[in-house]
Amino acid sequence: MSSLAIKVENLKKEYITKDSTLQVIKGIDFELEKGEIAMLLGPSGSGKTTLLLMLGCILEPTSGRITLDDEIVYEDRWILKDTRKLRREKLGFIFQAHNLIPFLNVQDNVTLLPQLNGIAEVEYKKKAKEILTYLGIEDKTNYMIGSLSGGQSQRVAIARSLANDPRIILADEPTAALDKERAISVMELLRKLAKEQEVAMIVVTHDDRLLPYFDSVLKIDDGYLTKTKASETKLH
Amino acid sequence: MFEDVKYQIRNVEGVSEAAAMTFQTIQIPTSLKQERVTAVGYEIGKIGKPQNIISGRELAREHYEIVVDTKLGFKLDDKIPLGRNIYTVVGITKGAVSSSGEALVYISLKDAQQLQFLASNDTIRSDRARGIKDTTSTIVNTIVAKVSSGYSPKDIAENIKKWKHKSAYTNEKQVEILTKNVIEKSSKQIGLFTIILIIVSSVIISLIIYTMTIGKIKEIAILKLIGMPNIEIVKMIVQQSLVLGFLAFVAGNIFANAIKSKFPKNVQLLPEDSVGLFFVVVLVSVIGSLFGIYKALKANPAQAIGE
Ligand SMILES: Nc1ncnc2c1ncn2[C@@H]1O[C@H](COP(=O)(O)OP(=O)(O)O)[C@@H](O)[C@H]1O
Ligand SMILES: [Mg+2]
Numbered sequence: 001m002s003s004l005a006i007k008v009e010n011l012k013k014e015y016i017t018k019d020s021t022l023q024v025i026k027g028i029d030f031e032l033e034k035g036e037i038a039m040l041l042g043p044s045g046s047g048k049t050t051l052l053l054m055l056g057c058i059l060e061p062t063s064g065r066i067t068l069d070d071e072i073v074y075e076d077r078w079i080l081k082d083t084r085k086l087r088r089e090k091l092g093f094i095f096q097a098h099n100l101i102p103f104l105n106v107q108d109n110v111t112l113l114p115q116l117n118g119i120a121e122v123e124y125k126k127k128a129k130e131i132l133t134y135l136g137i138e139d140k141t142n143y144m145i146g147s148l149s150g151g152q153s154q155r156v157a158i159a160r161s162l163a164n165d166p167r168i169i170l171a172d173e174p175t176a177a178l179d180k181e182r183a184i185s186v187m188e189l190l191r192k193l194a195k196e197q198e199v200a201m202i203v204v205t206h207d208d209r210l211l212p213y214f215d216s217v218l219k220i221d222d223g224y225l226t227k228t229k230a231s232e233t234k235l236h
Numbered sequence: 237m238f239e240d241v242k243y244q245i246r247n248v249e250g251v252s253e254a255a256a257m258t259f260q261t262i263q264i265p266t267s268l269k270q271e272r273v274t275a276v277g278y279e280i281g282k283i284g285k286p287q288n289i290i291s292g293r294e295l296a297r298e299h300y301e302i303v304v305d306t307k308l309g310f311k312l313d314d315k316i317p318l319g320r321n322i323y324t325v326v327g328i329t330k331g332a333v334s335s336s337g338e339a340l341v342y343i344s345l346k347d348a349q350q351l352q353f354l355a356s357n358d359t360i361r362s363d364r365a366r367g368i369k370d371t372t373s374t375i376v377n378t379i380v381a382k383v384s385s386g387y388s389p390k391d392i393a394e395n396i397k398k399w400k401h402k403s404a405y406t407n408e409k410q411v412e413i414l415t416k417n418v419i420e421k422s423s424k425q426i427g428l429f430t431i432i433l434i435i436v437s438s439v440i441i442s443l444i445i446y447t448m449t450i451g452k453i454k455e456i457a458i459l460k461l462i463g464m465p466n467i468e469i470v471k472m473i474v475q476q477s478l479v480l481g482f483l484a485f486v487a488g489n490i491f492a493n494a495i496k497s498k499f500p501k502n503v504q505l506l507p508e509d510s511v512g513l514f515f516v517v518v519l520v521s522v523i524g525s526l527f528g529i530y531k532a533l534k535a536n537p538a539q540a541i542g543e
Contacts, residue, residue: 049541058461058537088463095541101455113462160462172541 002070005168005200006032006055011064013050024050026223027064034167035198037191037213039205039230042220048204051220052170055202056091057083069167088113092161092199094171099157100145106132106156107141113164124163131159135189151182158186162193169194171203175210187213208235237402242379244400250387255282256376258348259334264316264341266308273308273341274334277348277376284380286342292327295344303327303342319354323347345376434520437484441524445477449528453535461537469532473525481521485514 013025024047032038042048053059055066057073057080066074069090073080080086087093100109107128114124132138135155145153154174161169171190175183187203191213194201202218211217214230245254258277263270278284278295285294286303292312295301302323304310314325323343332340343351352375379402383389389406396404449456456469489510496505 053538053541056461084460084463084465086463087461091463093462099458099540101458103452103455112459112464116464116468 003033004031004067005034005036005069006030006202007065007067008055009065009067011051011054011066012062013047013054013059014062023223025054025061025220025225028220028223028225030218030225030227032200032202032216034200035194036215037194037201037203038216038218038227039211039214040202040218040220041204041206041235046220047223048220049172051225052172052202052204055168056093056170057086088116088164090164090167092164092166092169094154094157094161094169094174096173096176100153100160102145104145105141106137106143106145106148106159109145109156110159110163112160117164128159128163131162135159150177151179154178154182154186158189165197166199169199169201171201173204173206175205175207180209183207183210184213211235237376237379239376241400241402242376245379245381245396245402248381248392248396248400250384250392250395251381252384253283253382254379255279255284255381256345256379257284258345258352258377260348260352261338262318262341262351264304264308264318266310268309271308271339273305273339274336275348275351276340276342277345277351278342279345283382286327286329286332286340288329288331289327290330292325294327295342296326298344298346300324300347301326301344303329305332305339305341306330307333307339308341318343319351321347349375434516438520438524441477441481441520442527444480445473445525445528446531448476449473449531453531454540456532456535457537457540460535461540466533470529473528473532474522477521477525477528478518481517481524485517488513 008028008030010027010029011025012023012027015022015024028051040048040051050059054061054074055068057066057068057078060078061074063076064074065072065076068086071080071086073083073086093099101112104112107125110128110131111124114127115121119127129138129141132141135158137152137155137159140148140152140156145156148156154177158174161171169190174190175186178186187210190201190203193199203214211230211233217228217230217233219226219228239256242254242256245251256279258275260275260277261272262275264273265271276284276286280295280298289303290306292303294303300321300323302316302318302325304316304325304327306328310316310325310328312325312328316323316325327342329340329342334340381392383392393404393406393409396402459469460466492505
């Protein structure tokens, strides 16, 4: 067991359409430690979402190698067959708000994965209660998603991504829909979780003010990626 | 068959009584509309008289008296015009229906033959023109016979079949024939309707489930993205379809029971039919969700992220 949560080697992705081939990722390498929380930066259309989708085994890369939690999942083709099993057991996803299931209540949204993973009911309910309490929304346990505010549903989305005890959390602009205070409290929370539970996180954000909550910065530009320490990174 | 067959039947050993009967479908004017009924013609004082009279009496005179079923809504002494004559209601039965569910009315054999003659005037005229003798008044549908004690109805039926070349049925056989022929025929028609209705409802359920699934394609993509296996997604869709089917089943049953008395024909709603329908509903719901399932399985988890 290494201390690495994510290892990416010479990863490439091109989108092939009828009349053109778009090289979005042109060969990138980086590593992320367990418990490390990284900011993913880059201009719009630079391939941030594309990279997260590949790391989440949702989008097939063109070539290269991806190792997650010491397991090679991709090496020029999918090595791991049941990628959905990996997702429900080891990965957590957070997007912009409203990626919850509207016909389930807060608790059912949060307990969906542990339920599928065969965790006992008392256990996952207890865990959901813990997480929701931790996020300050335990009073919303039985609310329907539609009745929540933007900040509340974003916290439910975070709760859902934590409920299966993931080793890696991939977050695509999780704070975009939130005001400054809420964005900061969400970041504080994510950082705390990363440290306490040794969860590696990659968080896409455009918000410079959140830089202090990260360990490192992954900057993607023109298909290439550079990694720097957050403390040594000057934005702009 | 000719009416005089009854004399032959009477002479068969072991037969104590034999009488002719006719059956015909006629329309009678009730207070609301023309109602289709089955008119039974029988020989007064012989076997074949109306059962289950709840008020009044059976026929006593050879002409223009009628016994009707209570379902038709007549009172004693009501006058009903049939053919060229006015009939008087002298008795009322309860629950007298034909095998196809029409209410029964009873008139004398003579009246019945006269009515039949009126109804089939054209046929008879053309028969006459072709030189066929006028036989209307002696034609009947059936001869009913009573067996003396000590004789087996089955043996006598065999006997009549052999020597008189007529089909003869015992009571049990009669029931069997009725269910086999009359009911089977009408149940074939109903079966066709049922199949059409089932196909139509399958299509409707498919459309509903399909539309509902398309409407939830983003949620399905999210579920796939966070790692829900296909089997669970399929289960969800089938469950939804079953819930819909079950609600429709309950509503349909309540509705059917509420309006069955408004039907012109006697409708029997049997619990076993309901059970059968339940299984059909389950099957239709599952089949109806196939299209939706197909769409759901094709959904791309990456769709969850886009707008
Ligand atoms: N499915 C696709 N087919 C073709 N091109 C795509 C597809 N998805 C994204 N792209 C293109 O790839 C580039 C990177 O997109 P994306 O990863 O969404 O960028 P970002 O998240 O950094 O804004 C964009 O130019 C986009 O138009
Ligand atoms: Mg993006």
